[in-house]
Amino acid sequence: MxxxxxxxxxxxxxxxxxxxxxxxxxxxxxxxxxxxxxxxxxxxxxxxxxxxxxxxxxxxxxxxxxxxxxxxxxxxxxxxxxxxxxxxxxxxxxxxxxxxxxxxxxxxxxxxxxxxxxxxxxxxxxxxxxxxxxxxxAEMPLTRRELSVLVLAAEGASVAEIAGSLHLSNGTVRNYMAAITRKTGARNRIDAIRISQGEGWL
Amino acid sequence: MxxxxxxxxxxxxxxxxxxxxxxxxxxxxxxxxxxxxxxxxxxxxxxxxxxxxxxxxxxxxxxxxxxxxxxxxxxxxxxxxxxxxxxxxxxxxxxxxxxxxxxxxxxxxxxxxxxxxxxxxxxxxxxxxxxxxxxxxAEMPLTRRELSVLVLAAEGASVAEIAGSLHLSNGTVRNYMAAITRKTGARNRIDAIRISQGEGWL
CATH class of the missing domain: 3.40.50.2300 (Response regulator)
Structure with missing residues (x-):
């Protein structure tokens, strides 16, 4: 059995x-x-x-x-x-x-x-x-760090809040968000979140 | 039958x-x-x-x-x-x-x-x-117009693109987005989209 x-x-x-x-x-x-x-x-x-x-x-x-x-x-x-x-x-x-x-x-x-x-x-x-x-x-384009930034952004956190919880500067968070938007082929942050949720990355 | x-x-x-x-x-x-x-x-x-x-x-x-x-x-x-x-x-x-x-x-x-x-x-x-x-x-807080703005935003459209497709000015779209954010109790646009998708409004 x-x-x-x-x-x-x-x-x-x-x-x-x-x-x-x-x-x-x-x-x-x-x-x-x-x-x-x-x-x-x-x-x-x-x-x-x-x-x-x-x-x-x-x-x-x-x-x-x-x-x-x-x-x-x-x-x-x-x-x-x-x-x-x-x-x-x-x-x-x-x-x-x-x-x-x-x-x-x-x-x-x-x-x-x-x-x-x-x-x-x-x-x-x-x-x-x-x-x-x-x-x-296998082609998942984001690094672990980029994903953790995107997860917080998708929860509605601001750049400053994301920076605070991951111990990064605001500028670094903005750089990550720009890289995420580029790598996912998105038009902007909201589009990057939409694409990533659709694929099941977050 | x-x-x-x-x-x-x-x-x-x-x-x-x-x-x-x-x-x-x-x-x-x-x-x-x-x-x-x-x-x-x-x-x-x-x-x-x-x-x-x-x-x-x-x-x-x-x-x-x-x-x-x-x-x-x-x-x-x-x-x-x-x-x-x-x-x-x-x-x-x-x-x-x-x-x-x-x-x-x-x-x-x-x-x-x-x-x-x-x-x-x-x-x-x-x-x-x-x-x-x-x-x-029954308590759904958004008007039909606000919903149509939010649907486009959730698809990744920019303020200018939303304004273009709904025949509104950029300022009006920004006012709608501010009203949506307030009425859904969200922290920002991304949060408003997250909340509204979770509830099944869009």
Whole structure:
């Protein structure tokens, strides 16, 4: 029996998906929203976490790291993500979190079952249709520092506030913002934020 | 038999939801993404469109009007939406589009079946848990004109570009932006866009 924790922020969708997965006799299915998922990992002790990369909180960046929360003596669950090729930033985050499985939400649901079984064996599972998303993820143009500036700007912080929280001068923050605008091919700061949120970089 | 067209932008989710709905013997279920949904309405001629308010395109505002596309001699489908209380702007859009049914995605999936049956009879169906969302929708602080300015700003347009497309002076656009920032309780333009997108106003 493979114990699966399905993580999705919409109760209606995750209940129906869990029901649908339960038709497979080798799957034991639990479900949770992102908020509180790490606690559920400790109690359910799933073999596989199947997590939707769309997250209702914190600007849509899912806290993937929390799903690996270790219980002493118990191996962490293997991670499979439900992804889409047009949010390369979220794919990149999943790669960095060590996800083994990548199921395209534009595909057939049977792929999710296949993916869960392979990932449970410690094998990789990647939908071909996500290829272009991985390519764009590899081309992510911003440095970590530029991203942290942009995250604060997207929260509505002023140049002075960003400078204050990152211990930079106002001029340096303006230089970063100019570099971000240029590298994302944006017309201005608001456009840079729009483009970066669309790609899932922040 | 109630003919239902389920509109959702994720193929995996809408296939499983459709499968799940098909267990009800009185429902004939079809599904489509938002893009192309109006064409499917003309061919499927559903009694009820059950549409997810999250839309992958055009800044997440679903083209609800297109679902009503009339075929001569055939009544337009009745509209039920899958909604969440924390996106009051999307709820407001659904009210304006004349939706009869409002199912909370935070609720149990059985509510969707109940909702479809009532809406098919021309009756209203509203999940109580959406109440706070409707309250906030009624409190929407921006005028239509302010919204059209903000939509362009959120697309990355400059003050001069906004002025050009709305046939206003630069000063008037700046006045609108100042009013928008004040009315949304934002710190600056970027913050006003962030707040308004979060609420689903744009």
């Amino acid at each position: 493979i114990r699966v924790l399905l993580v999705h922020d919409e109760c209606l969708v995750r209940s129906v998906l869990a029901d649908w997965l339960r038709r497979e006799p080798d799957l034991g299915v639990f479900h949770a929203p992102w908020r509180g998922a790490s606690r559920r990992v400790s109690t359910v002790r799933p073999d596989v976490c199947a997590a939707d990369l769309e997250c209702a909180d914190s600007y849509g960046i899912p806290p993937l790291g929390e799903l690996g929360a270790r219980v002493p003596g118990v191996p962490p669950p293997r991670l499979l993500v439900l992804a889409s090729a047009n949010r390369p930033g979220l794919l990149k985050g999943a790669v960095e979190a060590g996800a083994l499985g990548y199921v395209d939400k534009e595909g057939a649901p049977e792929r999710l079952v296949e993916g869960i079984r392979l990932v449970a064996e410690g094998k990789r599972f990647v939908d071909d249709s996500l290829g272009f998303g991985f390519l764009r993820a | 109630i003919r239902v067209l389920l509109v959702h932008d994720e193929c995996l989710v809408r296939s499983v939801l459709a499968d799940w709905l098909r267990r009800e013997p009185d429902l004939g279920v079809f599904h489509a993404p938002w893009r192309g949904a109006s064409r499917r309405v003309s061919t499927v001629r559903p009694d009820v469109c059950a549409a997810d308010l999250e839309c992958a395109d055009s800044y997440g505002i679903p083209p609800l009007g297109e679902l009503g596309a009339r075929v001569p001699g055939v009544p337009p489908p009745r509209l039920l939406v899958l909604a969440s209380a924390n996106r009051p702007g999307l709820l407001k859009g659904a009210v304006e589009a004349g939706a009869l049914g409002y199912v909370d995605k935070e609720g149990a999936p059985e509510r969707l079946v109940e909702g479809i049956r009532l809406v098919a009879e021309g009756k209203r169906f509203v999940d109580d848990s959406l109440g706070f969302g409707f309250l906030r929708a």
